[in-house]
Amino acid sequence: xxxxxxxxxxxxxxxxxxxxxxxxxxxxxxxxxxxxxxxxxxxxxxxxxxxxxxxxxxxxxxxxxxxxxxxxxxxxxxxxxxxxxxxxxxxxxxxxxxxxxxxxxxxxxxxxxxxxxxxxxxxxxxxxxxxxxxxxxxxxxxxxxxxxxxxxxxxxxxxxxxxxxx
Amino acid sequence: xxxxxxxxxxxxxxxxxxxxxxxxxxxxxxxxxxxxxxxxxxxxxxxxxxxxxxxxxxxxxxxxxxxxxxxxxxxxxxxxxxxxxxxxxxxxxxxxxxxxxxxxxxxxxxxxxxxxxxxxxxxxxxxxxxxxxxxxxxxxxxxxxxxxxxxxxxxxxxxxxxxxxxxxxxxxxxxxxxxxxxxxxxxxxxxxxxxxxxxxxxxxxxxxxxxxxxxxxxxxxxxxxxxxxxxxxxxxxxxxxxxxxxxxxxxxxxxxxxxxxxxxxxxxxxxxxxxxxxxxxxxxxxxxxxxxxxxxxxxxxxxxxxxxxxxxxxxxxxxxxxxxxxxxxxxxxxxxxxxxxxxxxxxxxxxxxxxxxxxxxxxxxxxxxxxxxxxxxxxxxxxxxxxxxxxxxxxxxxxxxxxxxxxxxxxxxxxxxxxxxxxxxxxxxxxxxxxxxxxxxxxxxxxxxxxxxxxxxxxxxxxxxxxxxxxxxxxxxxxxxxxxxxxxxxxxxxxxxxxxxxxxxxxxxxxxxxxxxxxxxxxxxxxxxxxxxxxxxxxxxxxxxxxxxxxxxxxxxxxxxxxxxxxxxxxxxxxxxxxxxxxxxxxxxxxxxxxxxxxxxxxxxxxxxxxxxxxxxxxxxxxxxxxxxxxxxxxxxxxxxxxxxxxxxxxxxxxxxxxxxxxxxxxxxxxxxxxxxxxxxxxxxxxxxxxxxxxxxxxxxxxxxxxxxxxxxxxxxxxxxxxxxxxxxxxxxxxxxxxxxxxxxxxxxxxxxxxxxxxxxxxxxxxxxxxxxxxxxxxxxxxxxxxxxxxxxxxxxxxxxxxxxx
Numbered sequence: 007x008x009x010x011x012x013x014x015x016x017x018x019x020x021x022x023x024x025x026x027x028x029x030x031x032x033x034x035x036x037x038x039x040x041x042x043x044x045x046x047x048x049x050x051x052x053x054x055x056x057x058x059x060x061x062x063x064x065x066x067x068x069x070x071x072x073x074x075x076x077x078x079x080x081x082x083x084x085x086x087x088x089x090x091x092x093x094x095x096x097x098x099x100x101x102x103x104x105x106x107x108x109x110x111x112x113x114x115x116x117x118x119x120x121x122x123x124x125x126x127x128x129x130x131x132x133x134x135x136x137x138x139x140x141x142x143x144x145x146x147x148x149x150x151x152x153x154x155x156x157x158x159x160x161x162x163x164x165x166x167x168x169x170x171x172x
Numbered sequence: 173x174x175x176x177x178x179x180x181x182x183x184x185x186x187x188x189x190x191x192x193x194x195x196x197x198x199x200x201x202x203x204x205x206x207x208x209x210x211x212x213x214x215x216x217x218x219x220x221x222x223x224x225x226x227x228x229x230x231x232x233x234x235x236x237x238x239x240x241x242x243x244x245x246x247x248x249x250x251x252x253x254x255x256x257x258x259x260x261x262x263x264x265x266x267x268x269x270x271x272x273x274x275x276x277x278x279x280x281x282x283x284x285x286x287x288x289x290x291x292x293x294x295x296x297x298x299x300x301x302x303x304x305x306x307x308x309x310x311x312x313x314x315x316x317x318x319x320x321x322x323x324x325x326x327x328x329x330x331x332x333x334x335x336x337x338x339x340x341x342x343x344x345x346x347x348x349x350x351x352x353x354x355x356x357x358x359x360x361x362x363x364x365x366x367x368x369x370x371x372x373x374x375x376x377x378x379x380x381x382x383x384x385x386x387x388x389x390x391x392x393x394x395x396x397x398x399x400x401x402x403x404x405x406x407x408x409x410x411x412x413x414x415x416x417x418x419x420x421x422x423x424x425x426x427x428x429x430x431x432x433x434x435x436x437x438x439x440x441x442x443x444x445x446x447x448x449x450x451x452x453x454x455x456x457x458x459x460x461x462x463x464x465x466x467x468x469x470x471x472x473x474x475x476x477x478x479x480x481x482x483x484x485x486x487x488x489x490x491x492x493x494x495x496x497x498x499x500x501x502x503x504x505x506x507x508x509x510x511x512x513x514x515x516x517x518x519x520x521x522x523x524x525x526x527x528x529x530x531x532x533x534x535x536x537x538x539x540x541x542x543x544x545x546x547x548x549x550x551x552x553x554x555x556x557x558x559x560x561x562x563x564x565x566x567x568x569x570x571x572x573x574x575x576x577x578x579x580x581x582x583x584x585x586x587x588x589x590x591x592x593x594x595x596x597x598x599x600x601x602x603x604x605x606x607x608x609x610x611x612x613x614x615x616x617x618x619x620x621x622x623x624x625x626x627x628x629x630x631x632x633x634x635x636x637x638x639x640x641x642x643x644x645x646x647x648x649x650x651x652x653x654x655x656x657x658x659x660x661x662x663x664x665x666x667x668x669x670x671x672x673x674x675x676x677x678x679x680x681x682x683x684x685x686x687x688x689x690x691x692x693x694x695x696x697x698x699x700x701x702x703x704x705x706x707x708x709x710x711x712x713x714x715x716x717x718x719x720x721x722x723x724x725x726x727x728x729x730x731x732x733x734x735x736x737x738x739x740x741x742x743x744x745x746x747x748x749x750x751x752x753x754x755x756x757x758x759x760x761x762x763x764x765x766x767x768x769x770x771x772x773x774x775x776x777x778x779x780x781x782x783x784x785x786x787x788x789x790x791x792x793x794x795x796x797x798x799x800x801x802x803x804x805x806x807x808x809x810x811x812x813x814x815x816x817x818x819x820x821x822x823x824x825x826x827x828x829x830x831x832x833x834x835x836x837x838x839x840x841x842x843x844x845x846x847x848x849x850x851x852x853x854x855x856x857x858x859x860x861x862x863x864x865x866x867x868x869x870x871x872x873x874x875x876x877x878x879x880x881x882x883x884x885x886x887x888x889x890x891x892x893x894x895x896x897x898x899x900x901x902x903x904x905x906x907x908x909x910x911x912x913x914x915x916x917x918x919x920x921x922x923x924x925x926x927x928x929x930x931x932x933x934x935x936x937x938x939x940x941x942x943x944x945x946x947x948x949x950x951x952x953x954x955x956x957x958x959x960x961x962x963x964x965x966x967x968x969x970x971x972x973x974x975x976x977x978x
Contacts, residue, residue: 026296028296046211052902053897083203108437141905146870147872148869148904
C-alpha cells in the first residue's frame with residue numbers, strides 16, 4: 007500500500023515518518039515510534055486505554071488515523087515526566103493514592119486526567135468521575151483514581167492535599 | 173551510643189514489612205508507560221497471526237478455501253485443522269480432562285470458533301486475509317439452553333465423543349452430558365426434607381459473564397531452529413503450567429521451552445487457560461522459523477477465550493419454625509459450552525462450589541452438579557471468585573433471604589442464629605471442607621453497628637409505607653451478605669492441575685551486601701506481588717523491603733509454581749516465601765553465633781538482628797551476617813545465604829466477610845442507585861492494608877458489574893449478543909458506587925504468617941449482596957426471586973409485572 011508522509015510533534019520532538027493511510031495513530035505510536043506506553047484495550051474507542059493528548063484535546067488514538075494527526079502536537083505518557091526524571095504530579099498522585107493496579111489503563115487515565123485538570127484545575131469529585139468516564143479501569147473501582155487526581159490537582163495548585171472524609 | 177541507637181519500633185518501621193501501607197514498587201514503571209506487556213514485545217522478523225472464525229454456532233464445515241487468503245501479498249501461511257492433524261494438534265487437552273478443538277475439525281460448535289489461522293507480515297494484512305478465507309457450512313440445529321441439552325432428541329453436539337459414555341469424571345448420562353458430581357449425604361438430607369417444618373426451593377440462575385481484563389489474551393512465540401528452543405511470551409497467569417503443557421503438546425523438551433509472562437494487564441481468571449491462539453502462534457513459529465505474535469481483539473476476547481458462571485442452581489433449605497437450618501439440598505446445572513475447558517483442579521469438575529453451605533452450621537447437605545455441553549463458547553473460569561465459590565455463595569446467600577421471608581424473620585437474625593460459632597473452628601462442613609478459623613458473630617455485629625442496621629430497617633419501613641401511600645416512586649433495598657471464601661488451592665491430596673500438585677514456591681537469595689532477589693512460582697496481574705512478597709521477607713529477615721527485588725513469570729529463573737488465580741498467591745506462595753526466609757534465618761543464626769562466639773541458643777531474633785540474650789548491645793545485624801555468609805562461616809557450614817521452599821499447604825484458607833448495601837430503585841425507570849456499600853473483610857493477617865483496600869474496591873466494582881448488568885447472552889441461533897464494550901457492561905467512574913471498607917483479623921492457624929488471601933472475597937460477597945438488595949427492595953411486594961443481572965430494563969420489567977406502573 008502506498009505510504010504517506012506525516013510530520014508531527016510528539017513529546018516535544020519533531021517526528022517525520024511514512025505511514026500507510028490506514029495506520030491507526032495508536033499503532034503508529036506503538037509500533038513505528040516504539041512509544042508502547044499507550045495501550046489498546048478494546049479497539050472500539052470504549053475503554054480509553056489509548057488516550058493521548060492531541061492539540062490540547064484528549065483523543066482515543068485507536069479511533070484516529072495517523073494521517074489525521076499530521077501537523078499535530080501530541081503528548082503521550084512518555085512525555086509526562088520532566089526531562090530530569092521528576093514525575094508529573096499525576097504520576098506521583100497515582101502512586102501515592104494507589105490509583106492503579108495492573109497498570110494497563112493507567113497511561114490513558116493519566117493523559118485524560120491531565121487534560122481534565124487543564125480544563126478544570128479544581129474539579130469536584132463528580133466532575134472528576136464524569137471527566138474520566140471515557141476511560142475504563144477493571145482493577146481499582148475508580149475510588150483511588152479520583153483521589154489520585156485530587157492529589158495532583160492540589161499539588162499543581164500549590165495547596166496541601168486533604169483527603170475527603172468517607 | 174545506646175541513646176542515639178534507633179528503637180526497636182524505629183528499626184521495624186524502616187523495614188516496611190508486614191502491615192505497612194508500603195507504596196507500590198510497580199507504579200514507578202506503570203505510571204511512566206514503562207511497563208512491558210506482551211504486545212510491547214517486538215522481535216526482528218516477527219509475523220502476526222489472526223483467526224478466521226465461524227459465523228455459525230453449530231454447523232458442519234463442507235469446505236475451507238484458503239487460496240485467496242494465501243495469494244494476498246504479505247500473507248505467509250494459513251493454518252487449518254488439516255495442517256494440525258498430522259501433528260495431532262487439531263485438538264488439545266483441557267484442564268478439565270476433555271479435549272478442545274484448536275482449529276475446527278469438520279464441525280463448528282460455537283459462534284466465533286477458530287477455523288483458520290492466518291499469518292502475515294503485519295496485523296492489517298492478517299485482518300484483510302481472514303476476510304478472504306472462504307468457508308462453506310451446512311447449518312445444524314443449535315442448543316443454547318442447558319436444560320434442553322439433555323433432551324432425548326437434542327442434537328448431538330460432540331461427534332468426537334458421542335459414543336464415549338465414560339467421561340473424565342465418570343459415567344455420562346447423555347451424549348451432551350459431561351459429568352455428574354455429588355457431594356454430601358443424599359439419604360440423610362432427603363430424610364430431613366421429608367419431615368422439616370419449613371422448606372424453600374428456588375432456581376437461582378447465575379448468568380454467563382466474562383472476566384474481561386483490560387488487556388486481552390495475547391502471546392509471541394519464537395522458535396529458534398538452530399538451538400531447538402522455543403520461547404513464548406504470553407498473558408499467562410500460570411506460566412510454569414503453560415510451559416509443561418507446551419512441552420507435552422509440542423514434544424520439545426521442557427528445558428528447551430522458555431515461557432515468560434511479562435507485565436499482565438489484569439487477569440481475573442481469563443488468563444489461566446491455554447487457548448487456540450497460543451497453540452497456533454507456536455505451531456506457526458515452529459513451521460516458519462520466525463517469531464509470531466497473536467493478539468486477540470475485544471470481540472474475540474468476550475466471545476471465545478473463556479467465560480464465567482452459567483450455573484443454574486435449584487437450591488433448597490430445610491429449617492425449623494424458629495429458624496434453625498437443618499439441611500441444604502442443591503442441584504446445579506452447569507453449562508460448560510462446547511468443550512469442557514473449565515479451569516478447576518483436575519479432580520474437581522465444579523471446583524469448590526461445595527462451599528455452598530456458606531458460613532452456616534448446616535448439619536447435613538447434598539449437592540449434585542451436572543455439566544452439559546451447549547453451542548456456546550468454552551471455558552468456565554473463576555472470574556475473580558476462587559474456583560466456582562461465588563456460585564455456591566450466591567446460592568446460600570439468596571436462599572437464606574428467601575427462608576427469612578418465609579419464616580417472617582429478619583435475615584440478619586436468621587444468619588446470627590445459624591452462623592458457625594467461634595468455638596466450632598476448625599469446622600468440618602457437611603460438604604467436606606475443614607474451615608480453618610473464623611469469628612463470624614463478631615464480624616457481623618461490627619458490620620451491623622457500622623451501618624446502623626436497625627435505623628436502616630426503620631427507614632425502609634417508613635419508606636415502604638410512603639410508597640404504598642403513593643408519596644414516592646422509589647423502593648429502598650437493604651442487601652446483606654455474610655460469606656466464607658475458600659482459597660489457596662491447594663493441598664495436593666485434593667488439588668492438582670493435569671497431575672501436578674498445586675503447591676507453590678519461593679527462592680530467596682541474599683547477596684553479600686545484604687540485598688535480596690527472590691523469585692516465586694506465581695504471577696502478578698496487578699496484585700502487586702513485587703511490593704507485598706518483599707514485605708513478608710522484610711519482616712522475616714530484617715532487610716528493608718526496598719532492598720528486595722521480587723521476580724516472577726520467567727520459567728527459566730523462577731522456581732516451579734502453579735500460578736496466580738483463586739487468591740492462591742498469599743496462601744501458598746506467600747507461605748513458601750515465609751518458610752524459605754525462615755530457613756535463611758536459621759542459617760543466619762548459626763553464622764551470628766559464630767561471629768559473636770556464643771551458642772546459637774543464646775541468641776534471640778530482634779527485628780533485623782540476632783542479639784545475645786540479656787546483652788542487647790551484643791548483636792549482629794542481618795546485613796553483617798550476609799557479608800559473613802560469604803567469607804567467615806562456622807567450620808563445615810557451606811557458604812552463601814539462600815533457600816528455596818516448595819509449599820504444599822496443609823489446608824485451604826477461609827477468608828470471610830460481612831457486606832451491606834443500601835439501594836434505591838426508581839420503579840418508573842428501573843434505575844438502581846447504590847446509596848451505600850459497606851464491606852468488612854477478614855483475610856487473616858494483613859500484609860499491606862493499602863493494597864487490600866484497593867483489591868476490595870476492585871472486586872466490589874466487578875461484583876457490582878456482574879450483579880447489575882453483565883451478561884454474555886446468546887439468541888436461539890447461537891449468535892453471541894453483546895461481545896463488545898458497547899453492550900457488555902463495564903461500569904465507568906460515574907456508575908460505580910463509593911466503597912466503605914472495614915476489617916477484622918482472624919489469622920489462619922496453619923499459614924506461617926496467618927494470612928488468608930483477599931482478592932476474590934469482594935466478588936464472592938459483593939454479587940449476592942447487590943442481588944439481595946434488589947430482591948429486598950421488591951420483597952414486600954411478593955416479587956419472588958428476581959434473577960440477575962439487575963439492569964434498568966429488567967428492573968423496570970419487574971415493576972411492570974407487579975403492576976406498579978398502572
